[in-house]
Amino acid sequence: MKTLSPDRPILVVGAGIAGLTVALALAERGFAVSVLERARTLEEVGAGLQLSPNATRILDRLGVVERLRAASVQPEAIVLRRARSLREIARVPLGAAAVARWGAPYLTVHRADLQNALVARVQREPSIRLLTGATVRDAAYHARGVTLSVDHAGAVIEAAGDLVIAADGVWSTMRGTEGKQRSAFSGLTAWRTTLQRGSAAERQDPVLSGAVVTAFLHPRFHLVSYPIRAGQAVNLVAVTRGAALSQSWSVPASKDELAAALSRAPALARLVGDAGPWTRWPLHTVDPDGPWTSARGIALIGDAAHATTPFAAQGAAMAIEDADVLAEALHRNRDDFPAGLARYERERKPRVKRVVRRGAFNRFVWHASGPIALGRDIVLRLRSPERTLGDFDWLYGWRSA
Numbered sequence: 001m002k003t004l005s006p007d008r009p010i011l012v013v014g015a016g017i018a019g020l021t022v023a024l025a026l027a028e029r030g031f032a033v034s035v036l037e038r039a040r041t042l043e044e045v046g047a048g049l050q051l052s053p054n055a056t057r058i059l060d061r062l063g064v065v066e067r068l069r070a071a072s073v074q075p076e077a078i079v080l081r082r083a084r085s086l087r088e089i090a091r092v093p094l095g096a097a098a099v100a101r102w103g104a105p106y107l108t109v110h111r112a113d114l115q116n117a118l119v120a121r122v123q124r125e126p127s128i129r130l131l132t133g134a135t136v137r138d139a140a141y142h143a144r145g146v147t148l149s150v151d152h153a154g155a156v157i158e159a160a161g162d163l164v165i166a167a168d169g170v171w172s173t174m175r176g177t178e179g180k181q182r183s184a185f186s187g188l189t190a191w192r193t194t195l196q197r198g199s200a201a202e203r204q205d206p207v208l209s210g211a212v213v214t215a216f217l218h219p220r221f222h223l224v225s226y227p228i229r230a231g232q233a234v235n236l237v238a239v240t241r242g243a244a245l246s247q248s249w250s251v252p253a254s255k256d257e258l259a260a261a262l263s264r265a266p267a268l269a270r271l272v273g274d275a276g277p278w279t280r281w282p283l284h285t286v287d288p289d290g291p292w293t294s295a296r297g298i299a300l301i302g303d304a305a306h307a308t309t310p311f312a313a314q315g316a317a318m319a320i321e322d323a324d325v326l327a328e329a330l331h332r333n334r335d336d337f338p339a340g341l342a343r344y345e346r347e348r349k350p351r352v353k354r355v356v357r358r359g360a361f362n363r364f365v366w367h368a369s370g371p372i373a374l375g376r377d378i379v380l381r382l383r384s385p386e387r388t389l390g391d392f393d394w395l396y397g398w399r400s401a
């Protein structure tokens with residue numbers, strides 16, 4: 001049987017949300033961990049994130065939420081509006097209602113604030129070693145475990161362990177070393193910017209006021225806004241149809257192009273012009289049906305295993321859930337870690353696939369047109385808040401087995 005030895009670290013590739021969370025969840029269960037991250041510094045990449053209670057429950061237990069308190073916002077509600085008329089279609093109460101119903105807060109944060117909080121926790125764990133500027137190129141599996149080949153400080157070094165966890169994102173190198181499938185372009189582009197509260201653009205815009213997550217819906221696009229940075233900034237993300245660009249989170253983008261894409265919603269097109277600079281990135285997905293583990297000693301987690309479109313706002317949350325379930329499965333199967341890997345994959349796949357299906361449903365509903373959009377508005381308006389909240393119980397009320 002393949003066992004996890006106490007004196008050899010578990011290797012984690014990538015110090016994004018998945019990698020840092022799995023390191024903490026493993027350390028909590030007494031494992032030694034080495035995290036290898038390509039970036040030299042963990043900089044402010046990406047944009048805002050909505051962290052739903054299924055994720056904050058885990059982050060709270062790991063001591064991360066307390067470090068996020070000052071920077072995060074607890075929005076009062078999610079509001080759906082028509083992008084053209086700005087008319088409200090539906091409202092899902094959050095704030096205290098979320099805590100009462102799901103036992104943990106719904107938060108909005110800047111990705112950098114979450115990453116900083118995770119790194120601060122990691123740095124307090126003596127059993128976690130975080131090496132930045134370390135790009136993993138390849139993996140060799142042998143009877144005594146796995147050896148990674150790593151570019152670091154101008155040299156090639158090796159890192160050895162019993163097991164490797166690939167948390168290296170949608171364009172995962174590790175998924176490639178296993179000969180697994182490539183990501184696919186979804187046909188959608190995400191655009192994002194951050195507005196400072198009190199800036200001219202923000203003051204002029206009535207639809208941005210209040211501590212709420214707002215999704216403006218249109219058959220050709222949607223735009224989501226929510227407060228971050230303790231309410232001092234507003235995160236804006238638009239999703240439009242678009243061409244595949246580079247494999248990067250943030251490419252500088254043309255304001256005019258985005259304003260043209262949103263021209264059927266004049267108030268939002270104006271907002272695009274007033275705000276900025278905007279960055280854009282192509283939305284790639286990874287088929288969740290592919291294999292996530294191999295008994296040779298690898299597990300994929302987060303976007304590396306199942307990147308999806310942001311329509312359910314659950315990518316980071318799924319990465320956090322993966323991390324916790326994998327750590328627990330390895331803990332319960334220390335003497336037979338392939339059994340732990342199989343358990344992780346068995347437990348996680350149905351859940352992740354259900355979330356991917358919910359995202360596809362949201363995409364259909366959010367971008368609906370004509371009679372379907374009218375029907376949507378009527379159904380949503382007639383629903384009681386209680387019924388609307390109940391729809392999210394399976395998602396936000398989730399707890400690991």
Ligand SMILES: Cc1cc2nc3c(=O)[nH]c(=O)nc-3n(C[C@H](O)[C@H](O)[C@H](O)COP(=O)(O)OP(=O)(O)OC[C@H]3O[C@@H](n4cnc5c(N)ncnc54)[C@H](O)[C@@H]3O)c2cc1C
Pocket residue numbers: 013014015016017018019036037038039048049050051134135136137167168169170172173174190237283301302303304310313314315316317318319
């Ligand atoms: C527009 C948009 C909005 C979103 N909004 C939400 C939301 O509101 N809520 C939510 O839950 N999710 C959201 N998501 C999804 C979420 O951002 C991702 O699912 C999440 O960031 C994935 O985390 P990860 O750690 O798996 O990957 P990443 O964050 O991509 O981290 C991967 C890490 O691995 C490192 N790396 C890569 N290759 C190597 C290598 N060879 N060697 C060493 N290191 C390497 C990278 O540098 C990086 O640090 C959104 C996504 C998009 C695009």
